[in-house]
Each structure stands twice: as C-alpha cells, then as structure tokens.
Amino acid sequence: MTEVVAREIIYCDICSFPPEYCEFGGTFKRCKDWLQANHLQLFEKLYSDDALAKATSTLSIEKEQQISRDLEKKQAKEEAKMERELQKKLASKIIIKRIERNRRKHVISISGLEVCNIDMKKLAKTFASKFATGASVTKNAEKKEEILVQGDVSDEAKEYIENLLQEKGLDEVKVEQIDDKKKKPKPTAP
Amino acid sequence: MFKKFTKEDIHSRSNIKSSVQRGLKSKFLEQFPKLEPAIDNVIPKKSQVILIKCEDKISLYYVENEVVLFQHFDDLVPSLRTVHKYPDCFPKVQVDRGAIKFVMSGANVMCPGLTSAGAKLPEESLPKDSVVTIYAEGKENALAIGKLTMSTDDIKSINKGIGIELLHYLGDGLWKLVE
Ligand SMILES: [Zn+2]
Numbered sequence: 498m499t500e501v502v503a504r505e506i507i508y509c510d511i512c513s514f515p516p517e518y519c520e521f522g523g524t525f526k527r528c529k530d531w532l533q534a535n536h537l538q539l540f541e542k543l544y545s546d547d548a549l550a551k552a553t554s555t556l557s558i559e560k561e562q563q564i565s566r567d568l569e570k571k572q573a574k575e576e577a578k579m580e581r582e583l584q585k586k587l588a589s590k591i592i593i594k595r596i597e598r599n600r601r602k603h604v605i606s607i608s609g610l611e612v613c614n615i616d617m618k619k620l621a622k623t624f625a626s627k628f629a630t631g632a633s634v635t636k637n638a639e640k641k642e643e644i645l646v647q648g649d650v651s652d653e654a655k656e657y658i659e660n661l662l663q664e665k666g667l668d669e670v671k672v673e674q675i676d677d678k679k680k681k682p683k684p685t686a687p
Numbered sequence: 688m689f690k691k692f693t694k695e696d697i698h699s700r701s702n703i704k705s706s707v708q709r710g711l712k713s714k715f716l717e718q719f720p721k722l723e724p725a726i727d728n729v730i731p732k733k734s735q736v737i738l739i740k741c742e743d744k745i746s747l748y749y750v751e752n753e754v755v756l757f758q759h760f761d762d763l764v765p766s767l768r769t770v771h772k773y774p775d776c777f778p779k780v781q782v783d784r785g786a787i788k789f790v791m792s793g794a795n796v797m798c799p800g801l802t803s804a805g806a807k808l809p810e811e812s813l814p815k816d817s818v819v820t821i822y823a824e825g826k827e828n829a830l831a832i833g834k835l836t837m838s839t840d841d842i843k844s845i846n847k848g849i850g851i852e853l854l855h856y857l858g859d860g861l862w863k864l865v866e
Contacts, residue, residue: 501725503772506828514857515771515828521791522858556784556805567788 507536517543520568523575586612587669591658595651596677605651608643612670613661617642628653688745688759690793692860696742700749708736711748715756715763718818722776729755729769747861754861762818762834764854767862770820770829779829780839780851781807781822790821790831791858796851798842813839819851831856 508515511531512522516539519528532540542548556564591609598604610617617634621644625632631647646654655672662670703711712730716722722729730736730750737749746758754766770777782796783805790796801808805824813819815838821831833851835842842850855861 499724500728501773501776502728503725504774506768506771513862517826517828518787518791518830518857521788560785564785564788 507539510535516540523572524579525568525572526576586667589670591662591670591672593651593654593658593672593674594677595649595674602647603649605646605649605654606637606643607646607654607658608637608641610644610658611641612667613658613665615661617644620644621646624650624654624657627657688743688854689856689859689861692741692745692864694864696745696860698740698742700737700739703736703738703748711736711763718763719765719777722773725773725776729773754864757855757861759834759854764818764832765820767829767832767855767857770832774820774829777820778809778813778817779807779822780809780819781805781824784824787823787826787830790823790853790856793853793856793859795836795849795853796821796831796833798846798848798850801842801850802846808839808842815841818854821851821856 506515509519509522509528509531511528512519512524514522516528516532516536519525519532522528529540529544532543589609589612591607591612594606594608596604596606610620613620621632621634624630624644624646628646628648628650630650633645634642635645637643651674655674658672659668662668662672708730712726715730716726734750736755739747739749739754741747747754748756748758753768755769756763756765758764765773765777780801782790782800783803785803785805786796786800789800800806807822813835815835817835819833819835820829821833822829831853832855833853836849836852837845
C-alpha cells in the first residue's frame with residue numbers, strides 16, 4: 498500500500514479560505530490583490546480571461562447574475578463595515594497611567610491596547626522582559642483588559658507602543674500619558 | 688454546529704494517553720477505511736493528541752496545533768483542513784454553484800442541490816447517517832462536511848427536503864478557531 502501524504506494547500510491570507518472561495522467572502526477585492534501579489538500562478542488559474550471564459554456553470558444566466566448581484570451587495574456591506582471599524586480604531590486612544598504606589602515606587606497601567614489586536618499576555622511578557630520588571634494583565638472597571646507594569650517606565654512603554662502602532666499602520670492612534678499622583682497632605686497652616 | 692462556536696466554548700484541554708490515541712485512530716479508520724494509507728500522517732505515531740472538551744459535548748482533537756478531527760455524538764468527523772490535505776480518503780458529494788452561498792452561511796443541504804445538473808452523488812450508494820465531505824461545482828476543494836439524513840438512493844428518488852445535515856463549513860467557528 499502506498500502512503501498518502503498531505504496535499505499542499507494555499508489559504509488566502511485575507512479571508513482564510515482556499516482562494517477559489519474568496520468570491521464568496523466579503524473581502525473579494527482585497528483577496529484578489531493579495532493573491533496576485535503572492536501567488537501569481539494561482540491567480541492566473543482563477544482569474545485570467547482564459548480561466549473565466551472556461552469556467553462553466555450549469556446555472557442559467559439569470560441565476561448567475563443573481564449570485565453576482567448578491568455577492569456585490571455583500572462585499573459592499575463588508576467594505577463599509579471595515580471602513581467604519583478602521584475609523585473607530587483610528588479615533589481610539591491608548592492611555593498610559595503612571596500611578597504612584599509610595600514615594601519611591603510607581604506602576605503604570607496601559608489601557609486601550611485592544612486596538613493593536615495582539616495577545617495581551619504576550620505583550621505583558623514582552624514588557625516584563627524588556628524593562629526587566631513585572632507585568633501582568635488585569636481587567637479594569639469596564640471589564641476591559643489592561644496591562645500593569647511595575648516601575649516608572651511610562652516613557653519607555655510609550656515609545657514601544659508607538660513603534661508597534663506604526664508597524665500595524667495605526668500611527669493615527671494617540672498614546673496619552675497621565676500622572677496619577679497621590680495627593681500630598683496639605684501643609685497645615687501654622 | 689459550529690456556527691456560533693468561539694474560544695469561550697472551550698472547557699478543558701488534556702493530553703490523551705497513547706492507548707487512547709491508538710483507539711481513536713482505529714475508530715477513525717473504521718469509519719473511513721480509505722484513510723488507511725494516510726492515517727500515520729494524519730496522526731503521526733510520535734505525536735501527542737490533545738483532547739479539547741467544549742460546550743454541548745463537542746470534543747476536538749488537536750495534533751500539532753491544528754484540529755484534525757472532532758467528535759459529534761458517536762461519529763468522528765475530520766476537520767476541513769484535514770479533508771483539504773487528504774481529499775481522497777473521504778466519501779464525496781458535490782453541490783451545484785447555486786448552493787455554495789447557502790452552505791457557507793451554515794444551511795443544511797437540500798436534496799435538489801445534490802441532484803441538479805451541477806451536482807454529483809457518488810456512484811456507489813451511501814447509507815443514511817454517513818459522514819460526507821461536500822464539494823462544489825467548479826471548485827477543487829471541499830467547502831463543508833455533513834451527515835446524510837437519508838441514503839443517497841433516497842436523495843435521488845425523493846429529491847425533496849434536507850439531504851445533508853451540515854456539521855462544519857468554511858468560515859464557521861471551528862474553521863476560525865486558532866490557538
Ligand atoms: Zn480570500
């Protein structure tokens with residue numbers, strides 16, 4: 498009996514489907530651009546004039562047209578949705594709060610990081626090793642995750658986050674630093 | 688069954704014993720005899736299978752960071768990624784192009800979508816409750832996996848109502864699940 502080995506499959510980086518099914522996702526245009534840039538051979542196989550002419554379907558022309566109308570609608574909807582989400586993302590803010598624990602010790606809490614769409618635990622670990630300190634993920638009052646880092650590393654964290662945003666093409670997102678100082682007891686009048 | 692499935696539905700994960708792993712392989716083979724020449728690639732002898740228990744008594748089996756198969760009542764069902772890798776190891780049916788968008792939104796497959804000109808049923812007759820991989824007119828890869836609600840003979844002769852109960856499809860929660 499000859500052994501059967503796994504076929505190599507290309508999956509679309511944009512919608513995750515095998516590229517022949519991209520037309521049924523909501524991101525067809527971006528999918529096609531990606532395929533053309535990354536797998537030209539498969540792109541030609543699916544979308545060259547020749548391939549399109551050969552693609553036969555048993556459906557009537559009216560039914561085909563119905564399908565493509567539906568797909569266009571779906572794609573337009575999906576694109577509008579993504580645009581809205583992007584705008585919302587760009588308008589969000591990451592806040593680095595410096596909290597005074599006692600006169601010498603500080604912690605910083607970083608919130609609003611969900612915009613980066615990365616694993617919080619991993620990011621906390623990165624901070625911990627980068628700043629040689631402790632870092633953890635906690636949930637704040639609004640049940641959103643934030644990262645707590647021990648030590649006065651607000652500026653360093655800001656720099657790191659800004660680089661990260663740039664990498665993700667999110668440079669428009671603002672990073673704000675605030676100082677949450679313990680109120681000093683007011684000197685009593687003599 | 689995975690339409691609304693997310694990470695939150697995962698209850699526990701554990702390594703399975705090698706004896707259990709052997710049992711799993713032989714049961715999977717019993718269900719899909721054509722898998723025999725591929726089984727040691729699907730679940731390599733030295734690999735560690737991880738059992739992930741989920742909501743609604745669903746069990747997923749992970750090998751090397753990918754869901755290879757899952758359990759649905761007494762059936763073992765391959766994941767779509769497994770089917771894409773070993774397409775010829777599982778029974779196939781084909782729906783016409785018109786049915787693709789319905790299947791990809793999680794709908795059960797209706798008989799006419801399996802008997803029309805663009806569709807295909809296997810030559811040999813498959814009994815009711817067989818787990819089948821679902822292909823589509825003009826496409827190379829499977830887009831879903833389901834369970835026959837009637838035999839393929841009945842699908843042809845009755846040609847009405849639901850023919851396949853959909854279990855797993857491109858874009859559902861299981862497809863999107865990445866660890
Ligand atoms: Zn795609």
